Amino acid sequence: MLILAVDTALDACAAAVLDTDAGRAIARESLSMKRGHAEALMPLIARVMKRAALPFAALDRIVVTTGPGSFTGLRVGLSAARGIALAAGKPVVGVTTLSAYAAPAVSDGGEQPVVSAIDARHDQVYFQVVGGDGGPLIGPRVAPIAEAVAAARIGTPHLVGNAAAMLAERWPKDVPPPCEVDSRAAPDIDWVAWLGAAADPEIAPARPTYLRPPDARPSRDVAPSRAEPAAS
Numbered sequence: 516m517l518i519l520a521v522d523t524a525l526d527a528c529a530a531a532v533l534d535t536d537a538g539r540a541i542a543r544e545s546l547s548m549k550r551g552h553a554e555a556l557m558p559l560i561a562r563v564m565k566r567a568a569l570p571f572a573a574l575d576r577i578v579v580t581t582g583p584g585s586f587t588g589l590r591v592g593l594s595a596a597r598g599i600a601l602a603a604g605k606p607v608v609g610v611t612t613l614s615a616y617a618a619p620a621v622s623d624g625g626e627q628p629v630v631s632a633i634d635a636r637h638d639q640v641y642f643q644v645v646g647g648d649g650g651p652l653i654g655p656r657v658a659p660i661a662e663a664v665a666a667a668r669i670g671t672p673h674l675v676g677n678a679a680a681m682l683a684e685r686w687p688k689d690v691p692p693p694c695e696v697d698s699r700a701a702p703d704i705d706w707v708a709w710l711g712a713a714a715d716p717e718i719a720p721a722r723p724t725y726l727r728p729p730d731a732r733p734s735r736d737v738a739p740s741r742a743e744p745a746a747s
Contacts (some may be wrong), residue, residue, distance in 0.1 A: 516575045519599065520708035521560065523552040523592035524584030524612045525633070525677060527701035530560045532567040532574075533708035540705045542566035547700065560595065571603040578711025580702070581609035582724040583633050583641035583655070589723045596721055609721040610710045613643045613655055615702035616675045618710055620695075621649040627694050628652055630667040632678035640678045641726050644669065657726045660685055677701070692723045 523529075528551075531543035539664045540561045546555060557732065579596035582589045593607040593609075600607035613631040620629045626647045633641040635657050644653035653666055660678075664685045667674075671694040674682050680698040711719075 516712055517569065518574055518576045518578055518708050518712050519564070519571075519574050520578040520711055521556070521562070521592050521596050522580040522612075522701060522704050523556055523588040523595075524580040524582050525588065525701045527704075528552045528555045528559055529701065529704040530556075530563045530571065531704040531708050532563055533712060534713050539677040540708060543704055545701070545704055547571075552588050553588055556591055556595050557702075565656065567696075571599060571620045573606075574603060574605055576604055576711060576716075577603075577607040577721075578610055578708055578714070579607065579721050580612050580615060580707055581722060582612055583635070583657075583726050584612050586723075586725070587747065589725075593721055593723060600721075606716040607721045608711050608714045608716050609724075610707050610714065611655065611724050612630050612702060613641065613676070614710060617643075617645055617649070618706040619699070619703060620673045620675055621645065622706075625673065628669045628672040630663075630672045630674050630676075630679075630682065630690075630693075632663060632674065632676040632682050634678040634681065635656075635727070636690075640681065642676075642678075642682075643668070643723065644672070655724070655726060671687075673697070675699075 518533040520531045529545035531540045577596045579602040616631040618627045643655040671691045673695045673698045674693045683696045
């Protein structure tokens with residue numbers, strides 16, 4: 516299976532082509548960035564596809580991260596993945612950022628739980644907890660850091676995600692510390708691709724995983740314009 520994976524959910528703009536038969540990514544590129552995903556993504560995908568020496572029609576599936584993450588970044592990645600999938604006539608599947616962060620630790624086959632944590636700002640994190648075998652322990656949610664730390668104190672967990680260090684800093688001194696803290700800015704694009712290869716398109720739609728509503732909301736004091744009637 517040939518898979519194009521795309522990630523713009525957090526502080527990276529990344530794409531990779533995975534050949535599952537070869538057991539490796541045959542082309543990849545990841546750029547560290549907080550902004551500018553919209554301008555960078557399509558040229559980056561074009562470079563990756565050129566290195567893979569494949570037309571889009573040769574792909575079997577498109578995979579994209581669905582969040583949690585930046586609202587703008589998610590829209591960029593999802594729009595690109597859906598557009599490519601539609602043009603190439605291929606299925607598109609979504610992979611959560613939390614799952615992509617956890618995948619390398621789960622693949623190691625350790626016994627300790629894996630806590631994925633993403634900075635949600637305002638002293639909050641998006642997080643989930645899975646067992647060492649990948650089985651769900653605490654489902655994806657947004658919570659204050661203190662609440663996430665209390666929930667994550669299952670054994671000596673492996674903390675992953677761009678907020679892993681934030682949880683580690685708040686870890687109580689009277690309990691065993693996490694066994695490992697991996698605070699990378701974005702998930703590994705290769706693991707996004709592998710998770711997408713294993714996903715069922717029927718139950719892994721390419722839809723955003725926000726976990727909470729946007730911070731920016733229309734003011735209630737401003738009436739809708741005539742050109743844009745209020746939603747019912």
